[in-house]
Amino acid sequence: MGAVGEVDVHAGDAATVATLGRVTAQQPPRVGVLALQGDVAEHLEMVAAAGARPVVVKRREELAAVDGIVLPGGESTTIGKLAAMYGLLEPLRERLAAGLPAFGTCAGAILLAREALHADGRRADQPLLGGMDTVVRRNAFGRQVASFETDLDVAGVDGGPMHAVFIRAPWIERAGPAVEVLAVAPTPLGAKVVVARQGRLLASAFHPELTGDGRLHAAFVRLVEQVRAAGG
Numbered sequence: 001m002g003a004v005g006e007v008d009v010h011a012g013d014a015a016t017v018a019t020l021g022r023v024t025a026q027q028p029p030r031v032g033v034l035a036l037q038g039d040v041a042e043h044l045e046m047v048a049a050a051g052a053r054p055v056v057v058k059r060r061e062e063l064a065a066v067d068g069i070v071l072p073g074g075e076s077t078t079i080g081k082l083a084a085m086y087g088l089l090e091p092l093r094e095r096l097a098a099g100l101p102a103f104g105t106c107a108g109a110i111l112l113a114r115e116a117l118h119a120d121g122r123r124a125d126q127p128l129l130g131g132m133d134t135v136v137r138r139n140a141f142g143r144q145v146a147s148f149e150t151d152l153d154v155a156g157v158d159g160g161p162m163h164a165v166f167i168r169a170p171w172i173e174r175a176g177p178a179v180e181v182l183a184v185a186p187t188p189l190g191a192k193v194v195v196a197r198q199g200r201l202l203a204s205a206f207h208p209e210l211t212g213d214g215r216l217h218a219a220f221v222r223l224v225e226q227v228r229a230a231g232g
């Protein structure tokens with residue numbers, strides 16, 4: 001992607017990068033959206049609205065060029081299979097392990113977990129990307145409330161609650177000490193974690209791309225900028 005006349009400093013040699021240091025600082029980060037399934041167009045728009053350069057990621061070369069990535073919702077098993085088919089599963093795992101910032105929404109939050117459970121608590125045998133010290137329960141809200149909407153206070157997101165759309169959503173059943181809980185949703189079984197962060201990784205059980213509320217995407221883009229400013 002990129003506008004005409006844009007300077008690709010990532011591909012430059014050391015001298016070019018030094019000369020263009022000032023330009024580098026001014027270039028918005030490239031934020032990819034994994035484009036295998038889900039609301040890819042909506043996420044790209046929200047990434048752009050947050051001031052980043054949006055990048056469709058379907059191939060390894062595209063993944064290699066991004067400073068951060070959004071993992072959309074859909075069906076986590078399908079996304080995992082497609083990622084394997086497209087040769088993206090290992091490259092994604094490697095980049096996440098090397099510190100690539102990622103924002104997983106719904107199925108994307110499942111992919112970032114270290115373990116996934118089915119709704120009934122059985123362990124789900126499916127390819128994950130990992131990175132977060134979380135165990136997620138898929139389709140956790142049950143059949144009757146497979147899809148619902150509610151308003152949620154999200155820590156670090158100013159300006160009032162976010163309107164959250166949950167679609168056959170997971171919740172975070174267990175989280176290690178490095179995981180910061182940013183939002184919980186009330187359920188008949190008590191409050192359940194639905195937004196969490198672990199360092200450069202952000203996970204949301206709901207679909208922020210469906211409401212036009214760009215505050216979580218903006219928080220993610222700021223995180224990507226910080227990581228890049230700190231030298232990756």
Ligand code: GLN
Binds near residue numbers: 075138
């Ligand atoms: N139920 C899906 C899964 O378990 C997630 C749903 C979604 O992303 N909206 O993968």
